[in-house]
Amino acid sequence: MIDIGANLANKAFRGDLEAVLRRARLAGVTTIVATGTSESVSRAALEIARDNGASADGPRVFATAGIHPHHAKDFSRGSLDTLRTLAGSPEVRAIGECGLDFDRNFSPRDAQLRCFEAQLELAADLGMPVFLHERAAEDDFSAVLARFRPRLTRAVVHCFTGSAETLARYLDLDLHIGITGWICDERRGTHLVDLVRRIPRDRIMIETDAPYILPRSMPRAERPRTGRNEPCFLRWVLEAVAKARNESETEFERATVATTKAFFDLPADDVKPH
Numbered sequence: 001m002i003d004i005g006a007n008l009a010n011k012a013f014r015g016d017l018e019a020v021l022r023r024a025r026l027a028g029v030t031t032i033v034a035t036g037t038s039e040s041v042s043r044a045a046l047e048i049a050r051d052n053g054a055s056a057d058g059p060r061v062f063a064t065a066g067i068h069p070h071h072a073k074d075f076s077r078g079s080l081d082t083l084r085t086l087a088g089s090p091e092v093r094a095i096g097e098c099g100l101d102f103d104r105n106f107s108p109r110d111a112q113l114r115c116f117e118a119q120l121e122l123a124a125d126l127g128m129p130v131f132l133h134e135r136a137a138e139d140d141f142s143a144v145l146a147r148f149r150p151r152l153t154r155a156v157v158h159c160f161t162g163s164a165e166t167l168a169r170y171l172d173l174d175l176h177i178g179i180t181g182w183i184c185d186e187r188r189g190t191h192l193v194d195l196v197r198r199i200p201r202d203r204i205m206i207e208t209d210a211p212y213i214l215p216r217s218m219p220r221a222e223r224p225r226t227g228r229n230e231p232c233f234l235r236w237v238l239e240a241v242a243k244a245r246n247e248s249e250t251e252f253e254r255a256t257v258a259t260t261k262a263f264f265d266l267p268a269d270d271v272k273p274h
């Protein structure tokens with residue numbers, strides 16, 4: 001399996017990242033794309049990707065470089081130079097996470113829009129895919145993307161939690177859709193069980209968004225007491241999505257791995273080069 005979104009540079013993993021990576025590999029996660037959410041976190045995600053290239057018993061780690069809408073207020077011309085430099089490393093496979101979050105509005109909306117557009121411009125310029133975040137902002141988000149889409153290679157809306165209408169809009173924009181353990185949440189994610197069936201096979205990918213969104217379908221005894229999610233729990237997402245799509249886990253896993261490799265332009269084989 002491939003986890004397309006794990007916040008490995010989050011402080012929640014500072015103490016035991018190696019063990020977390022080892023557990024992920026043992027659980028069948030062969031590759032992780034570590035999410036960059038600010039200049040410093042993107043730098044840290046790249047470091048993790050580089051370091052992990054040297055360890056034989058972990059999954060392969062790649063990274064994204066971007067600025068989350070929450071941090072848009074700190075965005076400057078200099079940030080864009082940093083992202084451009086980071087994106088020059090072969091471990092960095094996408095620009096993001098970037099987008100709009102009008103749910104929490106940790107940054108003013110105009111700052112979010114500026115920061116989002118600048119990163120789409122960068123991705124278009126570099127010919128790189130984008131890793132997108134959207135919360136309570138589907139109208140503005142779609143409008144911005146509609147303008148940039150012809151110049152973007154590939155784009156994924158990560159942690160999709162929206163409505164049927166929003167999904168249809170995103171598929172019309174030829175976006176890929178990332179599904180997290182939100183689908184395993186009986187309080188707020190049940191609508192996704194129906195929606196994931198509508199996503200074409202070559203457009204759906206899975207992610208943990210660790211350390212967030214621990215799958216609630218996990219038996220209580222298996223859930224970590226801290227509530228911290230880890231890439232090793234990706235199987236719960238895969239299981240829920242496969243079941244919802246009425247596909248076998250093996251069949252869905254094979255398809256989504258192929259989709260993910262094509263999206264991030266990952267090496268075809270899962271063996272580390274050494």
Ligand SMILES: [Zn+2]
Nearest residue numbers: 097133158159
């Ligand atoms: Zn996000």
